[in-house]
Amino acid sequence: MADDTIASIIPLHHAPLKKREKKAARSGTTRRRKKKATVVAAEEAEGAESFLPSEFLIPPEFLPANDVAGELPVPSTPAPADPVQAGAAPPRRHLAAVLLSIAALALAAVGITINGWFARSLGSSDIAGWLFLAVGVAADLVALVMPSCAAGLWHSGQRATALVGWAVWVMTFVFAVTAGIGFASTNISDVTIARASRMTPAVASAQGALNDAMAARDRECKSGVGKFCREREAAVVERRQVLDSAMASVGQSADAQSDAAIKLVTWISGGMLRPKLEDFAMLRLILLALLPQIGGILLLVARHSATNSAA
Structure with missing residues (x-):
């Protein structure tokens, strides 16, 4: 059972x-x-x-029938890193910051050279000239690095120190601009005078005609003042006016840039704006004195651009 x-x-x-x-x-x-x-x-x-x-x-x-183990491992590939999340700077913004820094340093080098040369030219002796040179170079270096330092102090919360830094920068910037004005005005005036006094065919012809008229006047007026003497004197005056006109034409063409700019402004405005030669000369002088001194501002902008692109 x-x-x-x-x-x-x-x-x-x-x-x-x-x-x-x-x-x-x-x-x-x-x-x-x-x-x-x-x-x-x-x-x-x-x-x-x-x-x-x-x-x-x-x-x-x-495979064995009773092999019912856990799931097999699945190979996986790492996900590509996001360049923005990984902190990689965009190439274009980084390149722009680098180029801006290079331009700032180039302008700073030009400004230091200009200020040093002009400051040294103000000295009455070699020692005074070298002292002025040191002052000009030091002031331009301060004007270059002070904006970045003052901006960093402001962002770190040291507002009083930052304001002092900006005040020092204003003083050195004004000093550098005045030195640039002196350098530009001196060289431009020398070049303009040299161009205006050059001998052109028109000036040479007018000068020869004046010399002949003066010689004829002297021969005619040697025996006394008469009718022919007065005619020769009038011919001398006429030849002198021709010479002055030729020399004035050369003087106007000595600054071809200003003359062309005035004509361009007059043509664009349809004759409504007619600037004078002195107006454009002042504008050019300001730009030539100001541009070499903005290296510090450009360096500040490049620094902030690089920081933002790396963030």
């Missing part, structure tokens, strides 16, 4: 066990196939080159 009971119990429990094993094997095989297909599809979509584990190289039907 016991044997019949045991025999009847074993088949009842043995058959479901085989079914569960087969089901587990099929589910494990199906899972591995799905996992392998997912990994292959991910690699084809992302174009990543990675090495698969050895389990992916074995067909599922050759």
Whole structure:
């Protein structure tokens, strides 16, 4: 009776066990196939080159049926870093900051040279000249670096010190601009005078005609003042006016830039604006004196641009 009971119990429990094993094997095989297909599809979509584990190289039907371990590791490729989140500076803004810094240093070098040369020319002796040179160079260096220092102090909360720095910069900037005005005016006037006094064919012809008229007058008026003497004197006056007119024409062409600018402004405005020669000369003088002294401002802008592009 016991044997019949045991025999009847074993088949009842043995058959479901085989079914569960087969089901587990099929589910494990199906899972591995799905996992392998997912990994292959991910690699084809992302174009990543990675090495698969050895389990992916074995067909599922050759794997053990009871191998229902955890899921296989899925190879992953690191996501590309965002250049903005990684802190990489945009190339264009970084290049603009570099070029602006180079321009600021170039203008600063020109300004230092101008101020040093003009300050030294004011000395009555060699020692005084070198002392003026030192003052001019030091003042221009202060005008170059003080804007960046004052702006940094202002942002760090030291407002009083920053205001003192800006006040010092204003003094050195005005000093540098006045030195630039002296340098530009001296050289421009020398060049203009040299150009105005040059001998042109018109001036040479007028000068020769005047000399002949003066010689004829002297011969005619040697014996006394008469009708012919007065005619020769009038001829001398006429030849002198021609010479003055020729020399004035040369003087006007000595500053061809101002003359062309005046004509251009008059043409653009339709004759409503007619600036004089002195107006454009003053504008040019201000620009020539001011531009070499703005290196400090350009350096400040370049510094802030580089900081913002790196942020």
